[in-house]
Amino acid sequence: MFRQYSNFISHKRRRSKSTVQVFSAAQSETASDAPAPNEPIEIWTHSQPLDAAAQQQNDLFTTLPARIHKYDHVAQRGSDRFLEDLTATLDSEEAKSKTSYLTSPVGNYASFLYPECMPERLEIVAYLTELGNFHDDQAESKNSAPVTDKPEALVESPRAEARKKLLEKVTADLTDKDGLEIIDCYRSNWLVTPDVPTAENCANLDDYVARRRLNVGIDVYWTLMGFAHGTRLGKEDQAIVRDVLDAAERTMFFTNDYYSWPKEKREVKKRRVANVILFLMQHQAMSEEDARAKTKELILENENEFVKRREALYRIHPDLAPKLRKWMEVLEAALGGIHYWCTNAPRYTVPEIPEEESDEESDEENSSNEDEEEEEDEDEEVHVNGTVKHAEDGDEPEEVPLWTPLVNGEHPAVHLDATPLLAPTNYIGSFSANEVQLELVSALNLWLQVPNRPLAFIKQVVNDLHDSSQILANIQDHSPLQRQKTAAHLVFGPAQSINSAAYMFVRVAKTVNGLNCPGMLDGLLEELETHFIGHSWELNWRFSLQCPSEQEYLDMVDKKSGSTFRMLVRLMQSASMEGLTLDFELLAQLFGRWYQIRQEYLGLLTGNNQRGFGEDLDYGKVSYAVVRCCNVDPSAKSIILGIFRQKPEGASLSTESKIQILELLHKSGALQATYDLVRQLGRDIMKTVSALEVAAEEINPGLKALVKTLGDIPAPTQE
Numbered sequence: 001m002f003r004q005y006s007n008f009i010s011h012k013r014r015r016s017k018s019t020v021q022v023f024s025a026a027q028s029e030t031a032s033d034a035p036a037p038n039e040p041i042e043i044w045t046h047s048q049p050l051d052a053a054a055q056q057q058n059d060l061f062t063t064l065p066a067r068i069h070k071y072d073h074v075a076q077r078g079s080d081r082f083l084e085d086l087t088a089t090l091d092s093e094e095a096k097s098k099t100s101y102l103t104s105p106v107g108n109y110a111s112f113l114y115p116e117c118m119p120e121r122l123e124i125v126a127y128l129t130e131l132g133n134f135h136d137d138q139a140e141s142k143n144s145a146p147v148t149d150k151p152e153a154l155v156e157s158p159r160a161e162a163r164k165k166l167l168e169k170v171t172a173d174l175t176d177k178d179g180l181e182i183i184d185c186y187r188s189n190w191l192v193t194p195d196v197p198t199a200e201n202c203a204n205l206d207d208y209v210a211r212r213r214l215n216v217g218i219d220v221y222w223t224l225m226g227f228a229h230g231t232r233l234g235k236e237d238q239a240i241v242r243d244v245l246d247a248a249e250r251t252m253f254f255t256n257d258y259y260s261w262p263k264e265k266r267e268v269k270k271r272r273v274a275n276v277i278l279f280l281m282q283h284q285a286m287s288e289e290d291a292r293a294k295t296k297e298l299i300l301e302n303e304n305e306f307v308k309r310r311e312a313l314y315r316i317h318p319d320l321a322p323k324l325r326k327w328m329e330v331l332e333a334a335l336g337g338i339h340y341w342c343t344n345a346p347r348y349t350v351p352e353i354p355e356e357e358s359d360e361e362s363d364e365e366n367s368s369n370e371d372e373e374e375e376e377d378e379d380e381e382v383h384v385n386g387t388v389k390h391a392e393d394g395d396e397p398e399e400v401p402l403w404t405p406l407v408n409g410e411h412p413a414v415h416l417d418a419t420p421l422l423a424p425t426n427y428i429g430s431f432s433a434n435e436v437q438l439e440l441v442s443a444l445n446l447w448l449q450v451p452n453r454p455l456a457f458i459k460q461v462v463n464d465l466h467d468s469s470q471i472l473a474n475i476q477d478h479s480p481l482q483r484q485k486t487a488a489h490l491v492f493g494p495a496q497s498i499n500s501a502a503y504m505f506v507r508v509a510k511t512v513n514g515l516n517c518p519g520m521l522d523g524l525l526e527e528l529e530t531h532f533i534g535h536s537w538e539l540n541w542r543f544s545l546q547c548p549s550e551q552e553y554l555d556m557v558d559k560k561s562g563s564t565f566r567m568l569v570r571l572m573q574s575a576s577m578e579g580l581t582l583d584f585e586l587l588a589q590l591f592g593r594w595y596q597i598r599q600e601y602l603g604l605l606t607g608n609n610q611r612g613f614g615e616d617l618d619y620g621k622v623s624y625a626v627v628r629c630c631n632v633d634p635s636a637k638s639i640i641l642g643i644f645r646q647k648p649e650g651a652s653l654s655t656e657s658k659i660q661i662l663e664l665l666h667k668s669g670a671l672q673a674t675y676d677l678v679r680q681l682g683r684d685i686m687k688t689v690s691a692l693e694v695a696a697e698e699i700n701p702g703l704k705a706l707v708k709t710l711g712d713i714p715a716p717t718q719e
Contacts, residue, residue, distance in 0.1 A: 046070055049065060050337075064306075075107075075122050076516055077123050078124060078127040079127070102133075106341065110126035125228045129224065197274050212253050231326070233327070244328060247305040250305075254299045255342055256342065258292070265277075424496060429467045431483055431485050439706050443706055445572065515575065547631065582692055584692070587689070590684050590685045598678045602713065605716070613658065618651075620647060624674055625674040632669070689703050
């Protein structure tokens, strides 16, 4: 099931030196296979820390740092695939309504549990974690008989059968030692339902923790952790780090219990609940408030104990195997990540319904309420001319209905959809082209290897931003046409077109945020801000009829057009499985300059502009050729700016005025300089691509072909 993804990852792999170190060290499976004691090992390769602001939200009190996997969207794909397979396997309404255990607004649980998981294993690890948390609620029912670990007992539950089928399906391609261990561990831990630890069957807190280990199947987590990192812990390894793992397990259990209690306490009357807060309340006669405070204290104590035991481990074993040291460091981040995820987990959200009462309480309350309601009705209701009125504190009675609808009785439901909102962007998208940026995405993906799902969304983002920018540009330029078609604002009106274009920025941000790729939303927003800053200067020069210096103009282009290409690269890198060590900053800058100046140049040539001859001159646009001419020829500057100044807003220049400006551009050498600059930028891009090919150790013929095609432009001719 996951084989195609693994093949995709392994195809033409290229790794940085640090990554190769990690993966080579990660192949050992037992203590005897561990790297030499002094062999260096890179710990943080596939994860990134959470920012300080994120860790301060929702009353987060953990003392441990948290990290999240860089490819969180891959983990989410594992959760999505699990739900698809579950629906197909468990044919019931329950399966259709089943939601992901791991999904949250801040990231997939697997991205926090396994922050350094090998990217090619993250999807299957998330799938297996979802499977492990697919509990048999029927077996946990308060009134049901205890469930044994005999196979025939599992047959009685359709959910148990579904778990077995999904385990067989997901492990079909796992034939190595790790895969067999996962299967055995699942069968002995998560495919059975051990007794739920409660105050009735646990003598003390230590007994509760021991039974909790069996109840949650913690050994499966350690097995998955080893599989995720490619570093299995042998028996000797486990003996060495056992004390540290014990403190980590207690931290996990108590953290989960602390944040799940508000929801679980509503389930106590319906099923057996394993929660240390409930245990403390029942076993030690604590109030709920005291039990919660004690649990918080236990979490902090065990976090501190984990750190102390880990440091003691390092002192006792100064030659500790690098893979074990990595386990201990990554485990700390996982504990902090679990805490952070729990504070944001939708599965812990308390339903907005009152807690259920017992039947006896409900009957008594209902009978008393009926008598009270009858008395209140007599006191509060006054009938005046057949209309019910209510008296309040001696005030005059007021009629209840203050407003009545035009249509009484039943009427069809009204649903206003997004048709008018999307009409302008759908219209312009039907003929507006964005080939250069989309072809660049495809070419760069040879190096970046972005998975198909985020790559498709990135292309959609690029298209949406291009279309919304074109709508706004046409309104700002008073342009009647877009690629020889009527501009959107002349079809749907400027107000609706602006509304539609603005909405596209919201939709793009929502799309990017939904991919859960760390840093992707920041990259989008930062580059959008830079784009608008650059564009503001272009509009300012046009409005004030000021001519910038050549360097000011190039800086504007770097912000306006360069940001578009930087954004494209940053979005891809955030979702990339490879190429993160490649530096695309120079390539993005050169592409931004080349793209804009090339478009401006072609717009000045007769027969080479899809919008019409000299259309930029109609807008009074201060293009590079105009900037060059005005800076080298003051007399030409006064003429060009004078023509722009006398042109009525929204009107087009006469053909004679356009020809006059073009003659000045020719005479000053500005048009030739623009042509030479476009060619020079093309050469610089080719050199940059060649340098990237060396760094990536892989040639990119598609990117070079794109540059070569765009570089074929006609030389200026004096007519």
